[in-house]
Amino acid sequence: MSAAPTNNAGPLALEPSEQIIARKFDNCAADLIVNAGIGFGVGVVASVLLFRRRGWPVALATGFGAGVSYSNCNYSLNPYVLPGTKVFKPSA
Template structure:
């Protein structure tokens, strides 16, 4: 019996990866924004917002790329040499 993957399952896995990746990137941006705000910018709020925005933008771009990419099947490249 062949192992088949339903399209709903593949879409669900893509959404899970998308949301977790975006959440990690937003949290990382917030963390870096807080560190930069405290250390370099005398507790100004804009580095925190900037870091969260950059994280959200990176997560959105990764999700967009993941959803536009078709499902890839495994294979290998075979070189053909001329027998002359």
């Protein structure tokens, strides 16, 4: 059996803000790729099956996917835009 990994910094170690922003940005980029890809696929299927191979359903669905990922990223990076979210000032 192997021992569990230990954290030398202790249980209350804080993550640097640069790493938090980098992690959020990486999640935003991954979300953009996934949502735009799903939108592209839905647009291709809709174009082939419903719209006689026109190009606009592909562009529209890809734009919808990119817009959803932009909105999710905006919520992730800016907590003030979420309705019902209270952001408290840190106590000095």
